[in-house]
Amino acid sequence: MCRWLAYSGRPVRLEEFLVKRDRSLIDQSLHSRLGATTTNGDGFGVGWYDDQQLPRIYRSTHPAWNDRNLRELAAGVSSPLFLAHIRAATGTAVQETNTHPFRHGRWLWMHNGYLGDFLRVKRSLVLEVDPVLYPEIEGSTDSEVFFYLALTFGLEEDPLPAVERAVGFVEATAQAHGIEDPIQMTLGITNGERLWAIRYSSEGRSRTLFMSADRETVQALHPDNPRFKGLTDEDRLIVSEPLSDLPGVWLEVPESTAVIVQPGADEQVPFRPQAHRGPARSPEPALEANGATTTAGSGPPPPR
Amino acid sequence: MCRWLAYSGRPVRLEEFLVKRDRSLIDQSLHSRLGATTTNGDGFGVGWYDDQQLPRIYRSTHPAWNDRNLRELAAGVSSPLFLAHIRAATGTAVQETNTHPFRHGRWLWMHNGYLGDFLRVKRSLVLEVDPVLYPEIEGSTDSEVFFYLALTFGLEEDPLPAVERAVGFVEATAQAHGIEDPIQMTLGITNGERLWAIRYSSEGRSRTLFMSADRETVQALHPDNPRFKGLTDEDRLIVSEPLSDLPGVWLEVPESTAVIVQPGADEQVPFRPQAHRGPARSPEPALEANGATTTAGSGPPPPR
Amino acid sequence: MCRWLAYSGRPVRLEEFLVKRDRSLIDQSLHSRLGATTTNGDGFGVGWYDDQQLPRIYRSTHPAWNDRNLRELAAGVSSPLFLAHIRAATGTAVQETNTHPFRHGRWLWMHNGYLGDFLRVKRSLVLEVDPVLYPEIEGSTDSEVFFYLALTFGLEEDPLPAVERAVGFVEATAQAHGIEDPIQMTLGITNGERLWAIRYSSEGRSRTLFMSADRETVQALHPDNPRFKGLTDEDRLIVSEPLSDLPGVWLEVPESTAVIVQPGADEQVPFRPQAHRGPARSPEPALEANGATTTAGSGPPPPR
């Protein structure tokens, strides 16, 4: 559907990976090799942390390959942590509010894949979103609703369990609607300090995801490649598809796996959707029209 | 907030009222006289019925005054029934899906005004939308949710009572949330055969609305004006503000009033919000995640 | 570079060929089979003659495949004569003024191909444009300059010789600059009454061009295909690549050939660039800064 890229490490200009590679993300917008679609021309977005460690977003509905502002920005901005996403829409409108990454507070979220038969389950999923968060939803995509479900289930406190619960809830909802293929995803998530990348699909044949090998390995394999001279131990790229054909540089992230990029050693852990046992969320603040106070959604709702 | 125009009558080119008047709608996009805002530059939309009597929409996020495609279209297309709307956004994103008129089946809907403190009541309002209709909501505006509420309450069967119920529901919901100024509106609504225009606000000081005088009056007042030579008895314009200063041509629509433009004599009737007694809508088709079948809306609501 | 389509015949909705074919023009914007590029996502344009026989244009910088307005327009507008073009930019900006078809008076012009090494010859070519026409040039493409050269050389009086002279001039100018591959082109040109389609390139290996077979042939080959029931003898499509795989329906236009679609029998004639012998054009109206009146360009300049 889409292609994305996430970088964490020493500050680099965005163009380093968005533009200046044989198979840079901008190149992939026109000629993806591994994507479900060749062309990812339905808008794009870049999210980066600025020198105040605040997340900034540039999003556009134009194809990445012909957007001059993107090239200017990518040349002019350096960051130690950024995400970029090129979109191939699957029905929902091409508009900035449908373009990744999505942002909430310090968090950025991007998604490649889909929630199966989304329009059939959309209302049930949206009802589960914390009513306090609900008004923030601006677009119409499955990916944004998915983000707000994960936030509802505790993303800001502990991201992986929250996403596991969100996926569990999406799968349970889909199954209740008789939908066979509930979810397909690779996710890139960050709070400005760590980066979580997840590969999963209900059917067990997920969209591709790769991470760059560690500095030592890369430099040993390519001792004369000037591109790798300045690498540090903390530099890590996660990508939907490799930016080059250099052997040994790109490691496939296994199925049903989450990668955590962080200061010091990174981690790789299994990703297992959690059976839904009710979200921990803020009480519904809204009064219904009849004036009665209710709690929203399925609550801490034993008898459901 | 916005400005709009609705025409019903003999087929005319759209440019007749969008472009070729001293104070055409395009002119009003830059220099509104009566609007809450002078500039209505946050996109626009035109809806017209084509020679198959099907509604077509052109919407853009650019200001109407500098959109060349709008001028081309307005010059090239004739229609016996069309709506046009220029937007001044009040917080929600400038995107085509937030641009009026909105469409459902044969129906078009446009709104000038607001639902008070919308983000606080949005979830409660959206929950009331018929679950079958819910997935059609593509944008993030109050006006679109308002349209889907009216559809939920029976717009397609009997428009005025449906809007009266929708307004009643919006007002009741707002009051339950302690919102003082629930709704401000002029509405233009059509199914391709009739045109309903409504002026109302909870505070009783509504946005302006005018209708053109009947053929006989206009021609008697301006016997030499070539513009009025070809008028027929069926021609009627409804506008947020007059397209000219010609005396006697524009009649103000009174507060809390609906105008029905139709073959034969048009009508003018009081508009009175209806206390909400529960919508007539299709049963909830969705299964909740636990597999139980429920009906939608806020409740197990027998006595509502 | 690009793909295009021209239709002349009984009035049909634009969507008939832009949308409702297996390999409609919109489909080709994402998946061209025969184009120099697979993706033609750098904007598009549609030009049609309205019920006053006036040419109207809708142009957009978005990819055709995701532009909702294009689908609305294509569904709502019928015309007996229209052109449509999808662009794959080759360096110049993606902006509406670089999008085909270009218009002058009643004339529309669209081009697939290029003028070789355009930036090196641009000034020389532009200097040759009639000074009266010069201020109309709004964009930065080779195709628009080419159009204004053809207009300068008499397009409105006799199109084919004018284009032959324009191509001759482009080739001579390129050769003087040592450019090996001066021009590559298929052209679609119309004045609202006739349609000229030309296939030519300096190297003799031109971009593909096809025309639909005549009614009798098509109906004989496909007697049961409902699509062809309503055909008339005047219906003709010219396309960069076929809209279907139906055998016998699409005839390749030969190299260096012009097709003239007109009431009665269409024509097919050789296309031969003309050695440049000076344009027939209006005298330069401009005064130079020193106040002397001069004639523009190379004038009616005998010895050139």
Added chain:
Amino acid sequence: MCRWLAYSGRPVRLEEFLVKRDRSLIDQSLHSRLGATTTNGDGFGVGWYDDQQLPRIYRSTHPAWNDRNLRELAAGVSSPLFLAHIRAATGTAVQETNTHPFRHGRWLWMHNGYLGDFLRVKRSLVLEVDPVLYPEIEGSTDSEVFFYLALTFGLEEDPLPAVERAVGFVEATAQAHGIEDPIQMTLGITNGERLWAIRYSSEGRSRTLFMSADRETVQALHPDNPRFKGLTDEDRLIVSEPLSDLPGVWLEVPESTAVIVQPGADEQVPFRPQAHRGPARSPEPALEANGATTTAGSGPPPPR
């Protein structure tokens, strides 16, 4: 026509002046007080020097007031030198290539005003542009041609005399065409090290231009205003209209005057258009179609 702002001094976030003032530039896009037009909604541009001292540009065709990317960029980017421009178009297309600032090498240029009766003189002006520079012209505005004239006349070597010659040439050309009001302008120009601001018009009633007072004056007048605590002696703003009503903070730049903002003391000098004595420029590299080498421009100017 337009409004603009230029800043030079200690690095500040762009939002400081684009967003965070009562009458910030974004506010002026909707509500200009001193402009020839109230609304400047036909696109905008920002040019800044990044941490490599390279000029970067973000330009958009949307109104500044509703462009979210502009707010993101303005919040995320700091620079010691930047320009920003909001456009009110006067006939030419709303497209990024018509949006200021324009860039050549390290130089940025923005203009408020017009060249009188531009389409009548455009060809004569463009012919004067150095043929080496000519292919860089991408848009269709008077302001961009003006920039390329100034470059042709030596902007990169000595800016003020070059602009004086360019204005002299524009005025002479206009007079030769019988145009009464040749030029109206305020200009903001920079090479990344200095900033030139010029106020001039042929009629002697120029668009407004203001500069901020020096640090000492501002702090003496407003000792308690926290906004001015961090000022340095080098900080200087030049604006089409003041960003606040604070007395003593904004000094009007006199008619026919240039301001030079530079390290150490800034300068203010008279601006006097120079009679055109032929440009100093590179020899014409182009071969005409007949193969003869010619020099460009209107002149037989031997000693050039």
